[in-house]
Amino acid sequence: MTYESVKRAEDVILAILILIVFSPIMLATAVLIKLTSPGPIFADIPKRVGKGGKLFRLYKFRSMVPGSYLAIRTNPNLKKFFEQYKKGGYKLKDDPRVTPVGRFIRKYSIDEVPQAVNILKGEMSLIGPRPYFAEELKVQADLHPGTKKLIKEALGVKPGITGYWQVSGRSNVNFDKRIAIDAMYARNMSFMLDLEILLRTPWAMLSGKGAV
Secondary structure (H helix, E strand, O other), rough: OOHHHHHHHHHHHHEEEEHHOOEEEEEEEEHHHHOOOOOOOOOOOEEOOOOHHOEOOOOOEEEEEOOOHHHHHHHHHHHHHHHHHHHOOOOOOOOOOOOOHHHHHHHHHHHHHHHHHHOOOOOEEEEEEOOOOOHHHHHHHHHHHHHHHHHHHHOOOOEEOOOOOOHHHHHHHHHHHHHHHHHHHHHHOOOOHHHHHHHHHHHHHHHOOOOO
């Protein structure tokens, strides 16, 4: 069996286990989001870029007030935050759009758990590069011209719920370094590398280091 076929089988098995084990936490999260912040349970965000540049809808618990994606781009009061957001590699510390519940679930990556459904649909893998926004890649490629080849490499594989950049500092890693890490993973995918990332993921989640 090839690495790709074994990886896919592992993805399906682990995604099912994640949905079963985390089902009580997912239910509690959905209830808390609904009770504390009227709006959809899942994030109302544009599609992400998957393998080969194909767009897909990423399932993620909503951690911000409704309409946040559009608000930061159109609301004059949020203009300075949008500039910080772009400069920070599409990550923003002390984001005013994040709800109290959202801040907690983002810190411990609980908002990412529904992406197990994306794995079952074949759009993602458990381990892989970050699932980027199309706008994000365009802006960052312009800001960091030397990353265009790296972006192409990273998009050669399925994005993952976790990956080497997530266990190497998460949001503390700037885009140029992050995409280099993603491209490195795409070039060197192996069972040993996947195992290393998988073993380091629980600590990255529990510590909340680099989360915003």
